[in-house]
Amino acid sequence: MTSKTPISVWFFTGVLVAFYGLVILGYGLFALGAPPSGRPLSELHPDIWWGCVMLAIGATYTIKFYPGAKK
Numbered sequence: 758m759t760s761k762t763p764i765s766v767w768f769f770t771g772v773l774v775a776f777y778g779l780v781i782l783g784y785g786l787f788a789l790g791a792p793p794s795g796r797p798l799s800e801l802h803p804d805i806w807w808g809c810v811m812l813a814i815g816a817t818y819t820i821k822f823y824p825g826a827k828k
Contacts, residue, residue, distance in 0.1 A: 762824070762825075764824045765822045765824075767818050767821075767822040768818070768819060768822040768823060768824060770815075770818055771814075771815045771816070771817070771818025771819035771820075771821075771822060772815065772819050773815070774811050774814055774815035774818065775811070775812055775814075775815025775816050775818075775819055776815070777811055777815070778807075778808050778809070778810070778811025778812030778813075778814070778815050779808070779812055780808075781804050781807055781808035781811060782804070782805060782808025782809060782811075782812060783808070784804055784808075785802055785804030785805035785808050786805065788802075788804065789802065789805070
């Protein structure tokens with residue numbers, strides 16, 4: 758018999774957060790060429806910053822909780 762270890766929910770959370778971060782970062786880079794909107798502080802490009810943060814956090818969780826990785 759082989760023992761199967763369950764896949765952690767944190768792995769899937771990391772993949773999902775990394776995917777959302779990639780989508781938000783992509784939109785932020787796409788909107789970089791558009792004229793600034795009337796939103797306050799839009800010149801700081803929060804979508805690019807949050808996309809990078811979410812991508813980094815998601816990648817960290819994905820790597821740390823990768824199925825079969827030694828802990």
